[in-house]
Amino acid sequence: MDYSTLSEISKTIITVLQDAVDPTNTVKVLPEILRNTDVGLGFYLFHVQESAHYKNFPAPGKDNPPVPYTPMALSLFYQLSANWRDGEQQDALEEQKLMTIGMKTLHDNPVIRTSLPDGKDINIKLTLQVLSPSESVQYWAAADSPVRLSAYYEVSVVFLEPEKPRSYAGRVLRYGNYVFTRRDPHINASENTISFTVPGETSPRQVNASPAQCPPASVLPAPGASKLTFQGYGFGGNGTVSLLIINDRWSETAVADAVAWEVAAVGDDQVTATVREQVQLQPSSTMVTMVPGLYSAQIERSETITLPDIGPKTFRHLSNIFPFLVTPRVDSITPASGGVGTLFTVNGFIFQNAGLAANSVRVFIGEQQLNDQTGSAPGNGDFAITAPGMLQFQIPTGLPTGLTPVRVIINGVESTPNWITLT
Numbered sequence: 001m002d003y004s005t006l007s008e009i010s011k012t013i014i015t016v017l018q019d020a021v022d023p024t025n026t027v028k029v030l031p032e033i034l035r036n037t038d039v040g041l042g043f044y045l046f047h048v049q050e051s052a053h054y055k056n057f058p059a060p061g062k063d064n065p066p067v068p069y070t071p072m073a074l075s076l077f078y079q080l081s082a083n084w085r086d087g088e089q090q091d092a093l094e095e096q097k098l099m100t101i102g103m104k105t106l107h108d109n110p111v112i113r114t115s116l117p118d119g120k121d122i123n124i125k126l127t128l129q130v131l132s133p134s135e136s137v138q139y140w141a142a143a144d145s146p147v148r149l150s151a152y153y154e155v156s157v158v159f160l161e162p163e164k165p166r167s168y169a170g171r172v173l174r175y176g177n178y179v180f181t182r183r184d185p186h187i188n189a190s191e192n193t194i195s196f197t198v199p200g201e202t203s204p205r206q207v208n209a210s211p212a213q214c215p216p217a218s219v220l221p222a223p224g225a226s227k228l229t230f231q232g233y234g235f236g237g238n239g240t241v242s243l244l245i246i247n248d249r250w251s252e253t254a255v256a257d258a259v260a261w262e263v264a265a266v267g268d269d270q271v272t273a274t275v276r277e278q279v280q281l282q283p284s285s286t287m288v289t290m291v292p293g294l295y296s297a298q299i300e301r302s303e304t305i306t307l308p309d310i311g312p313k314t315f316r317h318l319s320n321i322f323p324f325l326v327t328p329r330v331d332s333i334t335p336a337s338g339g340v341g342t343l344f345t346v347n348g349f350i351f352q353n354a355g356l357a358a359n360s361v362r363v364f365i366g367e368q369q370l371n372d373q374t375g376s377a378p379g380n381g382d383f384a385i386t387a388p389g390m391l392q393f394q395i396p397t398g399l400p401t402g403l404t405p406v407r408v409i410i411n412g413v414e415s416t417p418n419w420i421t422l423t
Helices: 007-021 092-108 133-138
Strands: 028-030 040-050 072-083 111-115 121-128 150-160 186-196 205-209 227-233 240-246 253-255 264-266 270-274 278-282 287-289 293-307 311-326 329-335 343-349 361-365 382-387 390-394 402-410 419-422
Touching: 007 028, 007 040, 007 072, 007 092, 007 111, 007 121, 007 150, 040 092, 072 092, 092 121, 092 150, 186 293, 186 311, 227 293, 227 311, 240 270, 253 278, 329 402, 343 402, 361 390
Parallel strands: 028 040
Antiparallel strands: 040 072, 072 150, 111 121, 121 150, 186 205, 186 227, 227 270, 240 253, 240 293, 264 270, 278 287, 293 311, 329 343, 343 390, 361 402, 382 390, 402 419
């Protein structure tokens, strides 16, 4: 039963002690630390602790967050002590008699089951705590009274009454225990291969990136850099494999189109896909742009099994969440004319979008960062975004001629290697 206040528990135990010590209440049992002028037993609540065993108690409904709608489970810690005065003198032997009666009563009633006048049923357990003599003295260190003979008890478990639920879980009309011998899918790594040719060389170089760093592809077949692979296990077998994509900007999870994104399981340990410019949120079916940045992927394996009593039933198995990067795509860098201080135009994806915060695009020529002058014509050492897929920049004066890298960084993610030749 859930209790409104802790005093309900204290009063119940004190009533049991009072009936054993003196039912006429001449010698009283009090809920406090006894002073020198008191006569009787003190049963004092000095500490409360939340029970870890019941901390994740399920809520009866679907209210969120569920914590206020679940009972708070507590363990209560009490100190039992006695005080007896005969005139101006304390009588230690009488105190020991009272302690004997009190401890024997709690020993004989380790579980108290009773009903309160308001109809609540009390069901609590009392346990005598084991304390060393030095620990027992510490409880009296800050008190005005001298150290007295005491015993210490834990009372558990006390459930404080929760808030009334605003919803209630539906009835279970069918029970089933579905056991699968296959493991749930699990992602160990994401990777892709970035291929580029340094000007002046004839053979392309290749770099394996993990986590994957993919520029979105505009058409199929896509360049190799846009293809990513998830390594792990539990991807193959019967059923359908889907790629779920998560981003902090979205209120829903996106599901990659199996055809447009070329999602496929390769055996049991690989899932391949091609990063595209857009993906669809579910369940709203809203199309969103894959702006450069950090994303999380999750593999879902769905399989439909025909059960003898209810027919086909679809089971969803979800993997862990694993990161991958969408990089800016640079399709071309075209100079107006060669030489230091001339204008260059960069075409690619995507430099301007509602999903991109202000100042999230940065451009470097070599190691020198250019100034963002979007909204006006760029001067020496400046760049400006002129369209969602276009930006222009002016080479800073003073740069040496020759091969120079151009780096476009959006949301902290850098484009694949690109160079220009300054003459």
